[in-house]
Amino acid sequence: xxxxxxxxxxxxxxxxxxxxxxxxxxxxxxxxxxxxxxxxxxxxxxxxxxxxxxxxxxxxxxxxxxxxxxxxxxxxxxxxxxxxxxxxxxxxxxxxxxxxxxxxxxxxxxxxxxxxxxxxxxxxxxxxxxxxxxxxxxxxxxxxxxxxxxxxxxxxxxxxxxxxxxxxxxxxxxxxxxxxxxxxxxxxxxxxxxxxxxxxxxxxxxxxxxxxxxxxxxxxxxxxxxxxxxxxxxxxxxxxxxxxxxxxxxxxxxxxxxxxxxxxxxxxxxxxxxxxxxxxxxxxxxxxxxxxxxxxxxxxxxxxxxxxxxxxxxxxxxxxxxxxxxxxxxxxxxxxxxxxxxxxxxxxxxxxxxxxxxxxxxxxxxxxxxxxxxxxxxxxxxxxxxxxxxxxxxxxxxxxxxxxxxxxxxxxxxxxxxxxxxxxxxxxxxxxxxxxxxxxxxxxxxxxxxxxxxxxxxxxxxxxxxxxxxxxxxxxxxxxxxxxxxxxxxxxxxx
Amino acid sequence: xxxxxxxxxxxxxxxxxxxxxxxxxxxxxxxxxxxxxxxxxxxxxxxxxxxxxxxxxxxxxxxxxxxxxxxxxxxxxxxxxxxxxxxxxxxxxxxxxxxxxxxxxxxxxxxxxxxxxxxxxxxxxxxxxxxxxxxxxxxxxxxxxxxxxxxxxxxxxxx
Amino acid sequence: xxxxxxxxxxxxxxxxxxxxxxxxxxxxxxxxxxxxxxxxxxxxxxxxxxxxxxxxxxxxxxxxxxxxxxxxxxxxxxxxxxxxxxxxxxxxxxxxxxxxxxxxxxxxxxxxxxxxxxxxxxxxxxxxxxxxxxxxxxxxxxxxxxxxxxxxxxxxxxxxxxxxxxxxxxxxxxxxxxxxxxxxxxxxxxxxxxxxxxxxxxxxxxxxxxxxxxxxxxxxxxxxxxxxxxxxxxxxxxxxxxxxxxxxxxxxxxxxxxxxxxxxxxxxxxxxxxxxxxxxxxxxxxxxxxxxxxxxxxxxxxxxxxxxxxxxxxxxxxxxxxxxxxxxxxxxxxxxxxxxxxxx
Numbered sequence: 001x002x003x004x005x006x007x008x009x010x011x012x013x014x015x016x017x018x019x020x021x022x023x024x025x026x027x028x029x030x031x032x033x034x035x036x037x038x039x040x041x042x043x044x045x046x047x048x049x050x051x052x053x054x055x056x057x058x059x060x061x062x063x064x065x066x067x068x069x070x071x072x073x074x075x076x077x078x079x080x081x082x083x084x085x086x087x088x089x090x091x092x093x094x095x096x097x098x099x100x101x102x103x104x105x106x107x108x109x110x111x112x113x114x115x116x117x118x119x120x121x122x123x124x125x126x127x128x129x130x131x132x133x134x135x136x137x138x139x140x141x142x143x144x145x146x147x148x149x150x151x152x153x154x155x156x157x158x159x160x161x162x163x164x165x166x167x168x169x170x171x172x173x174x175x176x177x178x179x180x181x182x183x184x185x186x187x188x189x190x191x192x193x194x195x196x197x198x199x200x201x202x203x204x205x206x207x208x209x210x211x212x213x214x215x216x217x218x219x220x221x222x223x224x225x226x227x228x229x230x231x232x233x234x235x236x237x238x239x240x241x242x243x244x245x246x247x248x249x250x251x252x253x254x255x256x257x258x259x260x261x262x263x264x265x266x267x268x269x270x271x272x273x274x275x276x277x278x279x280x281x282x283x284x285x286x287x288x289x290x291x292x293x294x295x296x297x298x299x300x301x302x303x304x305x306x307x308x309x310x311x312x313x314x315x316x317x318x319x320x321x322x323x324x325x326x327x328x329x330x331x332x333x334x335x336x337x338x339x340x341x342x343x344x345x346x347x348x349x350x351x352x353x354x355x356x357x358x359x360x361x362x363x364x365x366x367x368x369x370x371x372x373x374x375x376x377x378x379x380x381x382x383x384x385x386x387x388x389x390x391x392x393x394x395x396x397x398x399x400x401x402x403x404x405x406x407x408x409x410x411x412x413x414x415x416x417x418x419x420x421x422x423x424x425x426x427x428x429x430x431x432x433x434x435x436x437x438x439x440x441x442x443x444x445x446x447x448x449x450x451x452x453x454x455x456x457x458x459x460x461x462x463x464x465x466x467x468x469x470x471x472x473x474x475x476x477x478x479x480x481x482x483x484x485x486x487x488x489x490x491x492x493x494x495x
Numbered sequence: 496x497x498x499x500x501x502x503x504x505x506x507x508x509x510x511x512x513x514x515x516x517x518x519x520x521x522x523x524x525x526x527x528x529x530x531x532x533x534x535x536x537x538x539x540x541x542x543x544x545x546x547x548x549x550x551x552x553x554x555x556x557x558x559x560x561x562x563x564x565x566x567x568x569x570x571x572x573x574x575x576x577x578x579x580x581x582x583x584x585x586x587x588x589x590x591x592x593x594x595x596x597x598x599x600x601x602x603x604x605x606x607x608x609x610x611x612x613x614x615x616x617x618x619x620x621x622x623x624x625x626x627x628x629x630x631x632x633x634x635x636x637x638x639x640x641x642x643x644x645x646x647x648x649x650x651x652x653x654x
Numbered sequence: 655x656x657x658x659x660x661x662x663x664x665x666x667x668x669x670x671x672x673x674x675x676x677x678x679x680x681x682x683x684x685x686x687x688x689x690x691x692x693x694x695x696x697x698x699x700x701x702x703x704x705x706x707x708x709x710x711x712x713x714x715x716x717x718x719x720x721x722x723x724x725x726x727x728x729x730x731x732x733x734x735x736x737x738x739x740x741x742x743x744x745x746x747x748x749x750x751x752x753x754x755x756x757x758x759x760x761x762x763x764x765x766x767x768x769x770x771x772x773x774x775x776x777x778x779x780x781x782x783x784x785x786x787x788x789x790x791x792x793x794x795x796x797x798x799x800x801x802x803x804x805x806x807x808x809x810x811x812x813x814x815x816x817x818x819x820x821x822x823x824x825x826x827x828x829x830x831x832x833x834x835x836x837x838x839x840x841x842x843x844x845x846x847x848x849x850x851x852x853x854x855x856x857x858x859x860x861x862x863x864x865x866x867x868x869x870x871x872x873x874x875x876x877x878x879x880x881x882x883x884x885x886x887x888x889x890x891x892x893x894x895x896x897x898x899x900x901x902x903x904x905x906x907x908x909x910x911x912x913x914x915x916x917x918x919x920x921x922x923x924x925x926x927x928x929x930x931x932x933x934x935x936x937x938x939x940x941x942x943x944x945x946x947x948x949x950x951x952x953x954x955x956x957x958x959x960x961x962x963x964x965x966x967x968x969x970x971x972x973x974x975x976x977x978x979x980x981x982x983x984x985x986x987x988x989x990x991x992x993x994x995x996x997x998x
Contacts, residue, residue, distance in 0.1 A: 001795045007705050010698045013672045015729075021795035029795055036729055036801050038787070039669055040768035042776070044759040047590070049967040051881050055919060056975075059756035062673020062824060080881070106679070110700055124702040130689045142683060149682045160914035161907075162680055163673045163824050164921075167914050170881050174915040268780040271773050274791040274798040278772075278779060287780070380881050401777070408879070409967055414777045450702060464671045544933040548982040565955060566948045575946035575955075582959050583940045583969060587932070590762065590970035592987030602952070634806065634984045 001029060004438075006449050009456065011111045011128070013063045014419075014463020018430055018452065026440030031431040033456070035277035035423075038467045042413045050079055050384055050408040054168035057400065060417065061465040063106070065164045066099035066155065067393035067418070068400070068465075070241070073168030075400040078261070078387030080170040080380045080408075087373035088172035093241040094185070094365035095158045095165075096391070100240060100358035101192045102151035103394045104303075104351050107460045108199060109144045112348050115454050116207050121447025140202075147195045150188045157181055172377035179372050186366045192359035193317065200321055200352050207348070208328070217345040218329075221436030222455060225250040225292045225342050226425055227282060227299035230306030231392045232257075237314035238306050238357060240392040246309045247282065250294050252339045256284070260390030263399050267416065277466050279424045280416060290428050298428070301396030301421035302459050303350035308340035313353065315360035321353045344429050347458040351394075384408045393418035395462045419466035422459050429455040502556040502622040504531040506615070507546060509539040511569035512604045513561030519608030527612040528619045531559065539563070540573025544584045547598060552630045557597040557622040561611065564602040574602075596621040597628065661717040661841050663692035665747070666737055667699070668730035669757045669807065670723030674748040675699045677824035678720070681831045691838050692717075696737075705733070711740045718837055720747040722824075724757045724979060725808040729801035738814040743837075743847075749823035749921050751810040753931070754979025756823070758807040759971065761978045761985035765805040809979040818848070820855040823921035823976060826907050829855040856906030858926060861918055865900055865909035867891065872942040877965040880916060891917045892942070895965075897972060902934040919975050930982045932973035939966070939973075 007017040015037040023029040041060055048056060054072040058065035070092060077084060084092075110129035118131045126134070133141030152162040158177060159165025167174040177185070207213045216222065232246045233239040245263070247256040256266055269278040270287045281287045281297035288296045299305075313319040326338040329346060333339070341350075365371060384404045391398050396418030403412040419426075433455035437448055508514040514535050520527055536542060539562025547558045560581060568574040581600045588598060599618050603611040667675065675697075679685065695716045696703045719741035725731050738744055749755035760768060773779060773786050791798045810816055820833055833855040839845035848854055862869065869890045878895040885891055891898040891912055898917030900909070904925050911918050924931035945959045966972070974981055 003796060008698050010702045010704070011700065013675075013699060015667075019798060030793075032793070032798055034798060034800065037669065037727065038768075038772065038803055039726060039757045040760045040763070040772065043763050043768040043771035046771075047762065047968060048759075048971050049879070051879055052919075052968070052972070055916075056756060056759070059671050059673070059823070062671040062676050065671070065673060076881075106676075110679075124707075125694070128694070128697075128701040130685075130694070130700075133686070133689075138686065141686070145683050145685065148679065152680055156910070160916060161910045162827070163676050166911050166916040174880070264778050267778060269776070269778050271779065271781045271785040271787075272791075273785050273788040274793065274800065276787045276800065276803075280778075283780075377884055407967060412777070413771075416778060446702075462672070544936050545930050545982060548930060548933060552982050552984075565946060565950070565952055572946075572948070576941055578946060578955065579940040579943050579959060580937055582956075582963055583936055583966075586963060586966075587936060587970040587973065590968070590986065591983055628987075630983065630987075633987045 004444060004449070006453060009453055011114065011453070011457060012461045012463070013061065014461065014466065016456075016461070016463055020434050020438065020452070022438070026442070028431070028435045028438050031427075031434045032274060033427040033430050034275045035463050035467055037463060038276035042415055045413045046410055048410050050076060050402060050404050050410055051170060053400075053402065053410070055164070055166055057415070058164050060415075061462055062163055063462055064099075064103060064393050064395065064418070064465065066096060066159070067391055067398050069159070069165050069168050070096055071389045071391045071393075071398045071400045073170070073389070074242075074391065075387045075389030075402050076168075076170035078389055079384045079402055079404060080387070081382040082171040082378050082380050084172040084378050085373070085375050087176070087370040088376040088378075090365050090368055090371055091158065091173050091177065091376060092168075094362055094371065095155065096241050097358045097362035097365065098151045098154040098158075098185075098188075100394060101196075101355060101362065102148050102155070104355040104358065105144060105147045105195070105199070107394070108348065108351055108355070111460065112457055115450070115457065116210075116213055120451045120454060121445065124446060124450070127450065143195065143198070147192065150191065154185050154188055157185070169377065171380055176374045176376045177372055182366060182372050186363070189359060189362040189366050192362060193356070196352065196356035196359045197317070199355060203349060203352055217343050219436070221433050222345045222429065223342050224300075224344060224425060224428055224432070226296070227255060228305035228308040228340055229299050229301045229397055229421065230309035231390070231397060232310050233314060235314065236311040238310045238354070239314065240358070242391070245390065245397060247299060248309045248340060250292075250340065250342070252308070252334060252337060255282075260399060261388040263388065263390070263416065269416070275423075277420060277423050277463070280421050281424065290424055290431070292428065298424040299421065300425045301418065302347045303354045303394070304341060304344065304347040305396070306392060307350045307353065311337055313357045315357050315364070318353055318357035318360055321356055325349050325353055344425070344455070345458045347460070351460065393462075393465070395419045395460050395465065396421040417465040419459070419461045419463060422461065423466065426456045426459050426461060429459070500623055500627060502530050502619055502627070503554060504557045504559055504615075504619060504622065505550040505555045506531045506533045506559040506561065507536055507539070507542050508533050509562040509574075510535055510537045512563035512567065513539075513601070513611060515605035516561070516603040516607050516611040519605065520612040523608050525609050525612045527615040530619045531615050538568065538570050538573050539577035540568070540570065542577055542580065544580055547584060551593065551597070551628060552634070554631070556625075556628045557599070557618060559599045559601060559615065559618055561601045561603055564604055567604060593628070594625055596625060660693045661691065662695040662715055663688065664694070664696040664716040664719035664737065664741060666696055666719065666721050666723075666733060668721065668723030668734065668751070668810075669726030670748070670750050672699060673824040674720070674722035677827055678830055680827040681834070682827070684831050684834070688834060691842070705736075708736060708740055713739050714742045716741040717841065718743045718745065720745050721810055722748040722751050724750040724754050725804070725810060725813055726757055726760075727801040727803055731813050732801075734810060734814050743817045744814065746810045746816045746819040748825055749821060749923060749976045752819050752821050752980065753923055753977040754807050754809055755921075755976050758978035759975070760807050762971065763986070764988045765803055767988070768803075806985050807979050812979070817850050819853045821853060821904060821923040822856065822907060825855055829906055853904075853926070856904050856922055859905050860925060861900035861903045861905045861907075861909055861922070864905045864907075865890075865912050867912055869893065873944040874942050875944050876962050879967065885915055887915065891915070897939070897966065899935050899973070901938045902931065919972070921976050923977065931977035932970070932981055935973040936969070
């Protein structure tokens with residue numbers, strides 16, 4: 001069989017390769033999304049002191065170290081049976097919101113947007129953040145850079161370092177903030193709201209304003225019906241820092257809602273010999289392979305999933321953006337909830353809705369009366385034994401689980417990381433994109449292969465994190481237009 | 496006939512007490528096994544942990560450190576430093592999978608030739624029972640597989 | 655050089671976390687200056703160049719290549735050799751490439767134990783047939799390949815010759831920019847680069863010199879776990895009984911961790927000429943423990959000493975947190991099932 005390799009995949013975090021096999025007829029027989037990396041945190045963290053874990057596990061990922069740091073810190077709370085003071089929880093969540101503002105910005109502008117702003121089949125040398133800046137202008141580029149800069153500044157101020165923060169402790173946080181720092185952060189948080197609205201506008205103009213892109217988003221090649229997972233607060237609104245895990249089925253009905261510590265009753269992981277990355281699935285449904293549908297245990301945990309699994313956003317502007325997104329994509333309300341959106345590329349939009357929520361939430365927390373309270377530590381009084389800590393990483397629900405001896409030395413570690421949740425749906429998305437794009441006689445250009453890669457990019461994968469496979473052919477016409485609306489390319493298949 | 500394993504022990508001996516004890520053992524005809532190779536330091540406090548690590552990494556099956564009794568150090572208190580370093584190093588070595596019998600600290604005054612000779616003899620037998628350390632074997636790695644280059648299909652077409 | 659005369663820039667990640675990439679992006683607007691001077695030739699996080707593109711470059715095509723990440727798999731090693739060939743200047747960028755960093759903590763255990771923990775004995779994994787990742791898998795359509803997972807993590811200099819090293823986990827952005835400026839000056843104005851083999855983008859003294867905390871005499875009767883005390887914000891952390899690797903660690907980061915009340919863990923690596931970072935830290939800690947006074951019996955001294963050492967959990971994992979791949983012993987001796995050869 002003929003084989004096409006995409007190696008390595010690019011504009012994501014981590015390592016991966018895609019193998020596409022073509023049969024005699026020139027159609028895609030199968031694709032395999034392989035993750036060739038593994039570092040082994042679950043084993044080498046055994047024997048480490050528990051309180052060092054926030055500073056060790058954050059090196060699972062340097063793009064989202066804050067997520068691991070936070071999940072790990074919360075795991076320590078559970079392990080040591082200690083409840084941090086309210087001010088500490090707010091400080092942590094505020095810090096976490098700043099991180100979301102920086103991280104979602106990076107993904108949209110540097111990783112995802114090049115495909116839309118510069119064009120999916122533009123020359124490879126231009127399909128990157130620098131190409132985006134050349135296209136949209138240095139002023140916008142500087143705004144993106146400024147957003148990251150000011151939020152990493154907050155991360156360093158509150159967490160110690162801009163990359164790999166260190167302040168998480170069981171029972172709290174190592175340092176409180178002063179009123180002076182609070183004022184500086186408040187100004188930054190408000191700028192974030194403006195920037196998030198600005199980013200949504202760019203999405204509207206560049207992506208939604210381009211019929212070719214809209215068709216791409218709505219196309220079957222990039223559509224999957226799976227279960228969706230996210231963390232929700234007591235009002236079933238999206239929350240990144242804490243809450244219950246909620247899973248909805250492809251039709252939008254609540255399938256499960258559980259406390260993070262119960263994850264093993266709901267999730268199991270499947271192993272294939274051709275990838276270092278495992279495939280989580282819903283235990284109660286079972287592993288049926290890389291297939292869609294209500295009878296398959298495959299689930300998804302992305303910004304789109306979080307929105308699908310929730311009843312809405314907890315802050316006003318984000319809620320407005322949420323409703324606009326669901327209405328625009330044709331979602332109907334059933335029993336007061338929007339039906340899930342199954343178009344995986346819509347995750348790029350959902351990500352910006354979340355960016356707006358993170359910014360608004362950051363303002364809420366930084367203006368909270370308690371946020372400068374100097375008491376951010378609860379003393380430890382109990383012996384450690386076992387604990388689970390969970391947050392929403394930008395790329396999906398993140399679970400840390402530690403077991404320790406009496407002295408707080410770890411005896412066992414289990415991690416289910418954001419992108420790991422998405423291993424199965426990513427495989428499936430890549431396969432349907434390849435099947436949709438490559439046929440007998442198709443000239444397989446580098447740009448076409450990039451469109452196959454776009455199928456995973458909307459998931460914003462993070463394979464450093466994670467390490468620790470469709471139905472039929474649909475008629476597809478993709479019309480690519482440039483910024484002036486002129487047609488630059490038309491691709492057709494089956495029509 | 497199988498050859499008996501002869502351990503190689505490196506002995507870091509301080510100049511003032513324990514080196515003279517080793518000398519005394521010699522002149523007293525108190526035998527001790529030739530498995531130990533002595534390296535003289537001016538003081539046990541001169542011992543950097545790297546000496547022990549390098550000896551083990553370089554092929555030694557064990558390391559002995561000898562010095563003056565606490566309170567009798569020629570330089571007053573530096574053997575206390577040696578003691579603290581040794582105690583902490585032993586814990587680190589245990590985490591590295593090195594058996595505690597392979598590293599030994601012995602206090603011996605210049606008059607204690609017999610005592611030192613006995614300690615050396617005991618240690619050689621203890622390490623013989625453990626077998627060779629062979630650190631070069633521990634630190635070696637598997638060889639890399641050549642990755643077959645996948646067949647690329649589809650040529651570049653200019654836009 | 656290149657078709658348009660612009661020097662080529664490459665950045666690659668082996669067994670890494672991506673933090674070095676983010677640190678480079680954190681140079682902020684300076685990224686536009688980098689864009690003005692360089693063309694990107696390889697940077698998987700941000701740009702779409704593939705391995706095949708790199709294989710087709712002429713040798714020495716990439717003027718400067720920042721290689722981060724440790725050597726964990728055969729793919730990491732293969733690309734290290736490839737990039738050495740295709741680069742004029744190859745920089746070991748960050749702690750992983752320099753000395754193994756966090757991935758090298760795996761050298762305390764084994765490949766077998768790692769696979770067991772991830773795929774077999776795992777609490778949430780359902781794998782009744784005991785499937786393990788394989789370097790070659792037969793599927794109906796053909797063969798699929800995965801790189802070999804090495805038993806021991808290596809540093810970049812263990813597999814190729816390295817021109818410069820920038821330490822840090824990750825290197826701090828202001829240091830990265832200083833290095834890039836020096837490189838640009840060398841390329842565009844003929845300025846001299848430091849001698850090959852140098853550590854660049856960092857200081858030459860111990861971290862304590864950068865740290866603003868007040869230091870007096872170090873007489874430590876016991877150590878405290880970070881959650882056991884709330885340290886005084888002005889005084890040296892080590893003096894308060896919190897483990898801090900500052901005395902044995904190279905400056906350059908600005909002593910950021912002690913600023914927020916957390917001890918340094920040594921991510922900027924050892925000082926000049928030091929062969930084994932962990933040994934330096936071990937000896938620094940041992941030297942300041944206040945145990946053993948003349949007059950006390952040997953038994954008493956030993957007992958007190960063991961008591962103090964009991965307050966340091968996981969000394970090897972702390973002192974060698976970042977430097978296992980560059981240490982003298984390089985790894986722990988473990989049995990096949992991952993258990994240590996000696997007593998714990």
